[in-house]
Amino acid sequence: MFLDDVSESFLAFEPDTNAYLAGIKSNDPDNIFPLVGWKTGYKNFSPAEFEAIKRxxxxxxxxxxxxxxxxDNIEQKFLDYLHNNAKxxxxxxxDVLNIICYPRIQALSLRHMIGHGYWKHYGQNWEKFTPKFYSQEEITQARLHPIQLHYIGDKKPWRYPGEPKSSLWFTYLCHTAFAQEFFEQLPKxxxxxxxxxxxxxxxxSYVCKNPHFIFTRDFYQKLYRKLKNLLR
Known part of the structure; x- marks a missing residue:
């Protein structure tokens, strides 16, 4: 959801540097560790690929x-990499953008894209957001004047009204012609x-997706980890 003028990003981009992309970088690239949960798949990448993803x-x-x-025929390189590494x-x-374009990637200010969960993860005033790649001033400006509020993951406000910053989305929804229809469907x-x-x-659902789960090692490993966590 855009809350401010995006033209700043076009003015900040420096095409004379021959960079392919400019975007919001991770404030703490090494914070991706440990590689567990949805991040486990990154163990399958080469050191060079993983470095491009982090940076x-x-x-x-x-x-x-x-x-x-x-x-530089980058589009074809995107397609070739995707074809060979989709799995x-x-x-x-x-992943494809970063691996193919790195290191020719510029940084935009943090306020160009802020995750809706930041206020929950870092505190209401982002007091737990430690300056690393971005300065404290950039972090403060991002909190006070975000350009884009990005509802990350599957916890979207139109499905989970209790998510952080959902009220902002509903405020804008009420100014549209779709509000009545949305609220009628919300209970369902x-x-x-x-x-x-x-x-x-x-x-x-699990059995339908994994009909042979009892014969797979992965199932018992996951079950063991869950039981281990419950018994702690």
Missing amino acids: GIGGGYFIANLKQMRQ KLVLAEQ TIIDLYIKSRLPYRLK
């Missing part, structure tokens, strides 16, 4: 130097999410 940019908003990309990609488009959406969160549904 690259987020795929939610970026500026592309299309002239330079055409000149191991974690964040598909973001909430009930469906509740049903899907219950154990019977989750078990049924």
